Amino acid sequence: MSRSNTILNHDFYRKDVLEIAxxxxxKCLVRQVDGQLCRYGITDVEAYRGEEDQASHARRGRTPRTRVMYHEGGILYVYLVYGMHWMLNIVTGPQGHPQALLIRGLSTIQGPGRLTKALGIDRSFNAEDLTHSQRIWIxxxxxxxPxxxxxxxxxxxxxxxxEWREKPWRFILKNG
DNA sequence: AGACTGATTGGCT
DNA sequence: GCCAATCAGTCTT
Incomplete structure (x- = not known):
């Protein structure tokens, strides 16, 4: 059985966050370091949707930090939490509607802080374009x-x- | 300018 | 189960 990979494009990312979740x-997160490709299966994500979502950073509106969440889907939102862990998020949806998906687990690495450390993700990846980057894509x-x-x-x-605490917006791949 | 908080993790009781 | 580590972002004064 032949099998090939396709890099996800703009059309994929600009859909609503709950659909993409x-x-x-x-799907396969690909990291390129020094010409070497590392592939990781995505197993666990969480959706954050709109200013009305009281769990989202965007609940306080547009700030220097949340600015990238208002961008059209397809770029990364990376921020530091608890003073030590980088969180990797995929911005989704149309321009002007703040949405993001937190990557919470990969097939080989559990935990959002551990996976960014393993992949070498830091602040320099904030606003990185997943559809054009040479160092990270899906x-x-x-x-x-599936x-x-x-x-x-x-x-x-x-x-x-x-209301927002109870929304079932964490999506986990069974047997992932 | 100062205070508070947090989309986590690992270690200890 | 509890709690410290550690700091950018955000809010308060």
Missing amino acids: RELPG EEVNGES GQIITRPRVGIDYAGK
């Missing part, structure tokens, strides 16, 4: 059937009100 697990493995996705509430957002 169901499609991203099972591929679809053609001919591969696995089963389960949903859970998002992690680490107790400060958000009940």
